[in-house]
Amino acid sequence: MSRIHIPQEHALDDAQRALRDAVVGSRKGLGPEVWGRGPFGVWQAAPNVGHPALDLGAAVRFNTKLQPDVREVAICTVGAHYKAKFEFAAHKAIGIKAGLDPEALDRLAAGEDPGWGGELELAHRYTATLLADHRVSRKLHDELVESFSDAGAVELVTTVGYYCLISLTLNAFEVLLPKEMSDPWPDA
Numbered sequence: 001m002s003r004i005h006i007p008q009e010h011a012l013d014d015a016q017r018a019l020r021d022a023v024v025g026s027r028k029g030l031g032p033e034v035w036g037r038g039p040f041g042v043w044q045a046a047p048n049v050g051h052p053a054l055d056l057g058a059a060v061r062f063n064t065k066l067q068p069d070v071r072e073v074a075i076c077t078v079g080a081h082y083k084a085k086f087e088f089a090a091h092k093a094i095g096i097k098a099g100l101d102p103e104a105l106d107r108l109a110a111g112e113d114p115g116w117g118g119e120l121e122l123a124h125r126y127t128a129t130l131l132a133d134h135r136v137s138r139k140l141h142d143e144l145v146e147s148f149s150d151a152g153a154v155e156l157v158t159t160v161g162y163y164c165l166i167s168l169t170l171n172a173f174e175v176l177l178p179k180e181m182s183d184p185w186p187d188a
Contacts, residue, residue, distance in 0.1 A: 003172070006041040007044055009036075019047040022054055023040045026058050038170065038175060039169045039170060041175065042169050056158075056162055057162060060163075065151065065155065066159070069098045069120060072094055074160055075094075075163050076095055079091055080108050081167075082168065082171060084168075086181070087166055087167050087170055088109060089181040092105045092184070104116060123144075125140070130160060131160070
């Protein structure tokens with residue numbers, strides 16, 4: 001059971017309605033009920049922070065120069081690190097659509113080496129190191145910049161930070177998985 005009550009659509013106040021409209025308008029293809037699911041549902045309790053968080057999420061997901069598969073590797077690495085069920089399940093599906101191997105994502109969820117190479121491996125290694133050690137070596141950072149540029153490094157780190165916020169929000173409020181999502185950690 002979730003730790004937060006998601007208001008009924010008819011009971012939303014003006015700020016909550018504005019957040020709902022922004023979620024539905026920016027997350028097309030997820031169904032009209034998306035405004036009350038995942039982190040978006042939690043943010044209905046505090047749309048004053050939810051709306052700016054939604055805007056940052058849109059920038060990270062839709063306005064960076066990172067390739068979609070690279071972005072999804074970083075996002076799924078964060079989700080697996082925090083065992084954020086909703087986050088990982090949602091982005092596993094998005095990652096597969098972006099070209100990621102489902103078996104590699106299953107290995108990631110199991111805490112194993114996903115077996116990625118090239119830029120995917122670098123994005124995973126950088127993200128996993130940053131999460132585990134809270135910093136990265138100069139050598140690893142330089143490797144990332146050489147591959148992705150300074151702008152790409154900023155975009156990747158911002159993506160990691162944003163999805164840390166999402167994962168912690170989902171875990172703190174024990175956001176439930178919808179029936180159509182598969183639980184990556186059913187025993188957790």
